[in-house]
Amino acid sequence: MSNPAPPVPAARPLYRRRSGRLVAGVAGGVADHLGANVLWVRATFVALMAVGGAGVVAYGLLWIFVRQEAPTVERAVVPRERQQALGLAALGLGVGLAASAVGNSALGWIVGPLGVAIAGAAVVWREADEAQRRRWAGAGGRAGWRAAVLRVLAGALFVASGIAVFLLGKLDMGQVQFGLLAVLATLVGVAVITVPWWVRLVRDLGEERRERIREAERAEIAAHLHDSVLQTLALIQRQSGSPREVARLARGQERELRTWLYGPGGYRRPGGDPVTEGLTEALAAAAAEVEDTYALTVRPVVVGGDRPLDDDLRALVLAAREAMVNAAKHAGVDEVSVYAEVEPDEVNVFVRDRGAGFDPDAVPDDRHGLVGSVHGRMTRHGGTVRLRTGPGEGTEVHLRMPAAQVVPTEEKEHAP
């Protein structure tokens, strides 16, 4: 059996773990993102505690701004890992205490009242995570509703009492100062408690916008399919007695859909090239016309980039169209090859069929087609026509038009 090398895993986007987490899955998520061991990430957060409690702040910020992972990957927390993590948490608490003991006294309140507030906030945030998880799980999660409210209330109480104790410690301040501080602290408390809901609100808005864009796109595709493919299919069903007509409809529809899917300015390249009337497009249009009128296949291949149409090139396209019509009428084939090559100083178009062919000398003078329409047109614009045919050999018309000082439009970046 073949055993291909597994694709190189791209760096995983940062998500918080939903399972196998201890507090909020932040450490686990960071570990997954960096491809590191969880233990080291946790140890880093603990070490950061020594720097003015930065570990807690970092953890909190990551908690707020990083989403939970959506897919349900089941990870179990090994008892050993839990013990290690608890040990680290205790160590972190110790580090925080020690830092506040040796540092300035301002840090003292981190482990006091504010510590209580932080714990309360953690409870509330975790409950918000749970609520989101229940939402993902669907209606099945109504059971723990009462407990959830209790937990949120308890958390809010923690935060409030933490802030209150902190304020009580500042009673010696003046009235005005104390009032301001109390208002500020209350605002902060409310902000902290409601963070998860704010975050969710913002995310839901973004999600809704994306959904609306997707919806609009779906609607556009549906509308297009309805106007084109479904209509054609209905027509085909009504015309099913006539294979020729069915083929014509199918071919026309295929061409139209192809242009929409792959063409410039089409569905896959919205806002791509501005639709300027160029040689490629004019030839394709001419081929399409002949396809539709004479029920045969004409697929132009254009090499060498596009050119804006001038009078000479317009004449060239018309002459090529006439050659296609000729082939369609007289050759008795169901396919005509058209090949155009754009060179800096000239444009060559070959129209070829594998059909009956004819003896050019035997064509009566009153037959207008090739001589008048093709030859006349080309020579009037300084081009040449070479005809190559014989009875039973098919026909190839070579049209050559020298390019008048035209600057090619898409020299550097021509659309495939």
Add this chain to the structure above:
Amino acid sequence: MTEPVRIFLVDDHALFRSGVRAELDRSVPDVTVVGEAGSVAEAVAGIAHLKPDVVLLDVHMPDGGGAEVLRRVRVAQPDVVFLALSVSDAAEDVIAVIRAGARGYVTKTISGRELADAVRRVRAGDPVFSPRLAGFVLDAFSDRPGAAPPTDPELDRLTRRERDVLRLLARGYSYREIAGELFISVKTVETHVSSVLRKTQLSNRYELSRWASDRRLV
């Protein structure tokens, strides 16, 4: 040809598979469809088991498409020949499967008889270039002013003769007609086309790698 060519069909549309199978079974006696698959995994397993001569490969499929099948099969079975078959005429699709290792590319509108011809030809070791593919390759190798200079002259440039052959292919000529036109043998035409195929697959020209990377292949 004494032994029938054994074909394996890979396409996620069951309707299309049965259509191709019916058409080949009915109209072409020396080609037999030995198996078919509707997904990448099925295809890889089926090809390993049945060891067909030629795999007809759809370009667009879930799970990575034809290119993924090519990549996984060619490691273990480098001698299985792939002919890509797709509704898409977009350059990036055509170039991408060719660069992943397919020996030819035809569109799904091809008739049963032409398809059988193409199968026989890739089976015999010759590439199959539709006029459109020839056009793309000509474009990719053209030396427009301002194009990046080739890094590997041997691979990044077509010889004059290869260019002539490609041009005639794009004009809808068959190998035999090209041979007559250029006063060379059919064998020589085949050699030129094979060489163009090799260059298309291996060259690092910007245009080619851009088309391939559009389909995230390189």
